Amino acid sequence: MNIRIIWLISCSLLLMGCASELKPSAVEDVALVSLIGIDYVDEEDMKVTLAIPQFSSSTEQTNQIYTTQAGMIKEAIVDLSSQADKEIKLNGLRVVLFNEEFATSGKMWEVVEHLYRNPVIGGNVFVVIVKDTAEGLLNGDYPDKPSIVTYMNALLKPKPHIMFSPFTTIHNFMYAHSNPVVDIMVPYLEHKESIVELSGIALFKHDKMEEVYSREEGQIIQMLSGVRKIPAATIPLSSNGEEREEVVIDFLNTEVDYSSNKDVDHPVLDITIKLKGSIYEYRGEKDLSKSSEYSKMEEEVRKFTEEQVEVIIDDLKEKGIDPVGLTENFRMYHHGEWTEEMDQRVLENMEYNLKVEMQILATGTLR
Numbered sequence: 001m002n003i004r005i006i007w008l009i010s011c012s013l014l015l016m017g018c019a020s021e022l023k024p025s026a027v028e029d030v031a032l033v034s035l036i037g038i039d040y041v042d043e044e045d046m047k048v049t050l051a052i053p054q055f056s057s058s059t060e061q062t063n064q065i066y067t068t069q070a071g072m073i074k075e076a077i078v079d080l081s082s083q084a085d086k087e088i089k090l091n092g093l094r095v096v097l098f099n100e101e102f103a104t105s106g107k108m109w110e111v112v113e114h115l116y117r118n119p120v121i122g123g124n125v126f127v128v129i130v131k132d133t134a135e136g137l138l139n140g141d142y143p144d145k146p147s148i149v150t151y152m153n154a155l156l157k158p159k160p161h162i163m164f165s166p167f168t169t170i171h172n173f174m175y176a177h178s179n180p181v182v183d184i185m186v187p188y189l190e191h192k193e194s195i196v197e198l199s200g201i202a203l204f205k206h207d208k209m210e211e212v213y214s215r216e217e218g219q220i221i222q223m224l225s226g227v228r229k230i231p232a233a234t235i236p237l238s239s240n241g242e243e244r245e246e247v248v249i250d251f252l253n254t255e256v257d258y259s260s261n262k263d264v265d266h267p268v269l270d271i272t273i274k275l276k277g278s279i280y281e282y283r284g285e286k287d288l289s290k291s292s293e294y295s296k297m298e299e300e301v302r303k304f305t306e307e308q309v310e311v312i313i314d315d316l317k318e319k320g321i322d323p324v325g326l327t328e329n330f331r332m333y334h335h336g337e338w339t340e341e342m343d344q345r346v347l348e349n350m351e352y353n354l355k356v357e358m359q360i361l362a363t364g365t366l367r
Contacts, residue, residue, distance in 0.1 A: 031064065031084050032092030034149040037134025038111060040102035045069050046111075048076035049135045050088070053149045062147035065139055073114050090118065095126045095152050096170070097134040097189070103202065103209035109177060116170045123171035126156045128187045129202040129209065137191040144194070155196060156187065161231045162198055164219040166323075177207075180338055181328040183321050185221070188212050203321050210321055220312045223254050223273065224324045230254055232280055237300045245284030249301060251277040252361065258326075262333040264342065267350040269329055273309065275302075278362045294360075302358035310354055322347050 035051035052064040066083050070076035081088050096115065098108050115121050130137050138148055145151040158167050166172070166185040176184040184204035190197045201218040203211045213221065219230050232250040255274040260267065279288070286293040316322060327346045331338045 031086035031088050033088060033090050034092050034094050035097065035138060035152060036093065036095075037097045037099075037130070037138045038102055039099045039133050039135055040105055040107075041069060043105075045071050046076075046102065046107070047135060048073065048080070049138050050080055051138050051149055052084075052088075053147060063149055067135055073111060089120070090115075091120045093121050093125050094149070095128060095156060097128050097130050097137065099130045099133050100202075100209065100212075103129050103186075103204075106207040108209070109207045112170050112173050112177075116174050121170075123169060125170050126187075127168050127170055127173050128156070128189050129212075131188070131190045131199075137189070137196060140191055140194070140196075142194055142196075151196065155189075155198060160229065163227060163230055164215050164222055165198055165201060166222070166225075176204075179325075180340060180343055181322065181331050182325040183323045185323045203323055205319070205321050211319060216308075217312055220309055221323055224256060224271075224309070224312070224326075226256055228254055235301055235304050237284060237297065237304070245286070246282075247279055247284070247297065247301065248281040249277040249360070250280040251275060258329045260329040260333070262330065264330055264334055264346055267330055267346050269326060269350055269352045270355075271309075271313075271352055272355045272357070273305075274357045274359075275305065276359045276361055279360060298358055298360050301360070302356050305358065306354060306356040309356065313352060313354070317347055317350065320344055320347060326350065 031052045033050045033052055037049035037051070039047040039049070041047050047067060047069050049065060049067045052066070054062055054064060064084070066080045068076050068079045068083075070079055077088060077090075093115075096112070098111070102108060112127060115125065116123070140148065142148060142151055156167060165187045168176075168184070168186045173184060173186070176182050186202045186204070186209075187198055188200040188202045190199045198215075200212050200214045201221065202209050203213060216233070219233065223230055230251050232248055234246055234248050237245040237247060253276045257272045257274075259270040259272075261269075282288065282297075286297055288294050288297065313326075316324070316326075322343070327343050327350075330346050331343070334342075
């Protein structure tokens with residue numbers, strides 16, 4: 001019995017010693033990474049840039065930026081830890097930026113999966129694509145912004161005028177990647193001198209980025225995805241000679257309904273889009289106080305929107321990309337396994353009937 005007691009006491013002392021060595025780091029000794037930028041180097045390596053906010057008032061710089069080249073994220077963190085004066089931790093990660101070349105290489109999925117499986121990183125970390133280099137964006141000079149960390153967090157916060165963007169998190173990315181009927185959408189950023197612009201959306205096919213769509217095209221894709229509130233849009237109408245006529249519509253509500261014939265071999269999809277909005281601004285010769293002129297303009301807006309939606313659907317079908325989940329309207333009625341080949345075949349052969357209903361509820365003070 002005495003021997004067992006002595007053994008237990010020895011083990012306890014040993015564990016206490018180990019605990020003292022592994023005690024949590026003090027706050028002042030930790031560097032919490034907020035942004036990670038990843039740029040393509042070659043098939044083996046990537047360039048990893050970390051942005052860490054500085055909370056001390058004694059430093060002139062608001063952020064610390066560290067960059068290295070490595071084959072894997074963990075390797076890069078270990079390497080950058082030798083440069084930093086504090087212990088680097090990913091607990092505060094908010095945004096991961098990939099440059100366009102890295103996204104088209106097909107390696108982006110591996111990095112997102114690694115971050116998603118890291119227990120200290122939350123699923124709400126945003127994923128974005130950068131036109132040129134993530135390193136250049138993180139090292140950019142933004143004189144009217146407090147810091148790039150604050151700037152990026154504010155830029156990617158959903159707001160009414162940028163709801164054309166999907167605001168993809170690593171959780172959304174993983175969900176779409178594992179979903180057989182939905183392709184990935186990611187916000188697309190451009191670094192322009194002293195600003196960063198959310199200029200469009202990047203669409204993926206499997207592991208690779210395939211296409212970048214503009215804000216206007218992204219708005220239509222979001223509309224088809226069922227987003228009920230989309231930003232105001234400037235719509236060109238019929239022109240008389242050189243006089244340009246256009247109207248700005250503030251969309252108050254959008255609805256989309258899908259109905260399929262449930263036939264995988266001969267797929268037909270009925271799409272009905274219902275739009276309600278008000279005229280925010282108008283430039284042209286129509287007298288909108290007259291009901292006939294008002295109705296004419298409403299029909300022109302409806303027709304223009306319908307044509308634009310058709311262009312997007314046809315383009316998505318041609319490229320074999322389905323960020324909306326159009327084929328889900330056939331998969332839900334299919335008995336048995338739904339394969340990637342079936343999904344592509346249905347999208348390619350799908351015929352559709354599109355109907356757009358436009359209701360303009362009110363106008364403001366117009367000239």
